[in-house]
Amino acid sequence: MKRSKRTASVLATVVATLVSGLTFAGTAHAAGTSYHVDNRSGSNCSDSGPGTQQRPWCTFAPVNARTYTAGDKILLARGAAWAESMDLRGSGTAGNRIELSAYGRGDKPRILKGADHTGIEMFNVSHWSVNNLEIDGSGEGKAKLVFGIRARYDGAEGIGNQDLNFSSLELHHNHMGVYVAGTSTLADGQWAIKGVRMSDIEGSRNEVSIAFGAAGLPRTFLQDVVLSRLNLTNDDGQPAAYKNCPNSLTLQNITRLTVMDSLVSHAGGCYVHSGTTGIYLGNVNDANLTNNIVAYTQQSGSPDQSGVNYENGTSNVALRGNLITGNVRWGVALQGIHEGSPNEDVTVESNAIAYNGQPPIAALGDDAHSDGVIRGNLWEGDSLTAVVNGGSFADVEITGNVGPAVGDRIWFAARDFSPSQGLYGWRYQYSDNGGATWADLTYHQNDQSWRPAGSALPVLEKWNWHPGGSSGHVARTWTAPRDGTVAIRGQAAKSDLGGDGVRVQIQHNGRPVLGSRALGGSDRVGVPTNVDSLTLKAGDTLRFIVDPGAAGANSYDTTSWTPVIGYLN
The missing domain is CATH 2.160.20.10 (Single-stranded right-handed beta-helix, Pectin lyase-like)
Structure with missing residues (x-):
């Protein structure tokens, strides 16, 4: 045709x-x-x-x-x-x-x-x-x-x-x-x-x-x-x-x-x-x-x-x-x-x-x-x-393409964004001590964002993330629903141009599977955040983290990143 x-x-x-x-x-x-x-x-x-x-x-x-x-x-x-x-x-x-x-x-x-x-x-x-x-x-x-x-x-x-x-x-x-x-x-x-x-x-x-x-x-x-x-x-x-x-x-x-x-x-x-x-x-x-x-x-x-x-x-x-x-x-x-x-x-x-x-x-x-x-x-x-x-x-x-994905869905962070913790396996979290411990954010209906109660930063929205404080990290944390091998795909890019940039990383049960990657302050093209193959058990967590960068400055740190997860078996 x-x-x-x-x-x-x-x-x-x-x-x-x-x-x-x-x-x-x-x-x-x-x-x-x-x-x-x-x-x-x-x-x-x-x-x-x-x-x-x-x-x-x-x-x-x-x-x-x-x-x-x-x-x-x-x-x-x-x-x-x-x-x-x-x-x-x-x-x-x-x-x-x-x-x-x-x-x-x-x-x-x-x-x-x-x-x-x-x-x-x-x-x-x-x-x-x-x-x-x-x-x-x-x-x-x-x-x-x-x-x-x-x-x-x-x-x-x-x-x-x-x-x-x-x-x-x-x-x-x-x-x-x-x-x-x-x-x-x-x-x-x-x-x-x-x-x-x-x-x-x-x-x-x-x-x-x-x-x-x-x-x-x-x-x-x-x-x-x-x-x-x-x-x-x-x-x-x-x-x-x-x-x-x-x-x-x-x-x-x-x-x-x-x-x-x-x-x-x-x-x-x-x-x-x-x-x-x-x-x-x-x-x-x-x-x-x-x-x-x-x-x-x-x-x-x-x-x-x-x-x-x-x-x-x-x-x-x-x-x-x-x-x-x-x-x-x-x-x-x-x-x-x-x-x-x-x-x-x-x-x-x-x-x-x-x-x-x-x-x-x-x-x-x-x-x-x-x-x-x-x-x-x-x-x-x-x-x-x-x-x-x-x-x-x-x-x-x-x-370098991976597939076919199996099952009846894949998990795409922006599509799955929700006012409820845990829906589609996602939790919305922050750390104020450089990632040593994590706590859940609070949903704010007026601007449809996740933030700490009473604070403007850090913040998570449908598409965008913004860390807060010199050691403040913000994360989407996904819990695996079953055993299997998954692939992860994504592209982290700056939404708000300026500042000294941010870093992104992915952790599996608290350990890095994608090491910290720097994203320049005006980098609207961004960096890929891909993991080709990772074996998970039901209940394992994948934590996708944005932090304020080596200098710890927070100006212009709004970042676009919507990682996706799919099972390969």
Whole structure:
């Protein structure tokens, strides 16, 4: 089954249809002003008023009439909703962003489907922050939003922009939740937008929750993109698809990309003739996808239905420390269907790829074979690799992989994270004396973390760890449910860049099985934490430890690490 050249052209068609005809006029104004918008009964709102909290604007009309400058804030009232489109223009500075956010108490402000295709349109912006919003594209019975948020970079002003941040957003029932792309023509050494950050974003029931790029754009169009703590689930286009559901996370035309500590689950929930996948990679250069869960791409009758898809034109793109599971077909697909545009220097390393419908890793098509390395993965199934329609692993080094895992589960620390000690065999512990003795941490519901009672550090969260004190260690401790031989896989990497780094180690019944490994303060690639074979008895413990490093300093020590354990017999 040969696969069509797909998502890039799908996105390009939508963009070409909707970009035309938009105009942006506005007036400049004094910097550092906060504008409030509240259309609820009793708010004393007026579009001709000053936009203060005491007399806010009612609609987005005065918002759209302005061009914003450094320090400005557009604040939407919590508990309010608007079936309107917002158009945003202007740029802040590196030290003084422009912010779109919420004020007051209650639920996040909601933007619904109005007359336009887009909820929030951002045009050639730099140094912006957008947070604390809900965008419901279903429009309460109307046709859905095509874009919940679209950041466009077009023309000469679309070149050389920087610093775009999105956080604490809820995006649902849109065709695309957030889309960053454009049409600017770049010369060598140029970019459209550099420094994109997305974190703590909930995407569900979209067709694509987050997308970057489009067909025909260079790899350098977007640069330095960091995505973390995404929670993208059930992208099935409900209640009715606008177009189709190709991927939950579409990554195109990016140089230097990090995706970490994120869940992409149940993507591809409506039919796409050219194929579906959880994460799509096309024309991406220098990327690390580390410590994520990519699971349960759905059965829609579409081609592919894979977890992660290397489509074409990628270079130095690495998957490390991920759990890729439950997808209808392959965990990872290396496409070879774009002549002259191979995937080069692929790295698939230290992942757990298990319980997918087809072999963990597939090479598909004979037009452009991939090269790289498949190393140190824990796998489950009848075989590690599959060749489809002339695909080839001839230029891929395959080494150090262990499997097949047996039984009906593997233990992946982030997926198994729980507010209960002992669930799935995991305990959450700390030591304040350099690991000589250990005590259980206390669960804190307000921030869903494990910490000592009354203390901020050390802390354990679903994805991240942070030691506390010069001799303070933090640990996940797993108890073996039965006798047998296990393999351990994982990748420890810094989440918070800076400081003097940390150390990680693994102990079996208190004795090291993986000696202390140093992780530099700005090491976002990280180090593998693999043990190929370890014999356990029921009740034995494996303790995964993070400590503050040789100097004992605690600044910037937040570390991403979600080890996985699987039985081999």
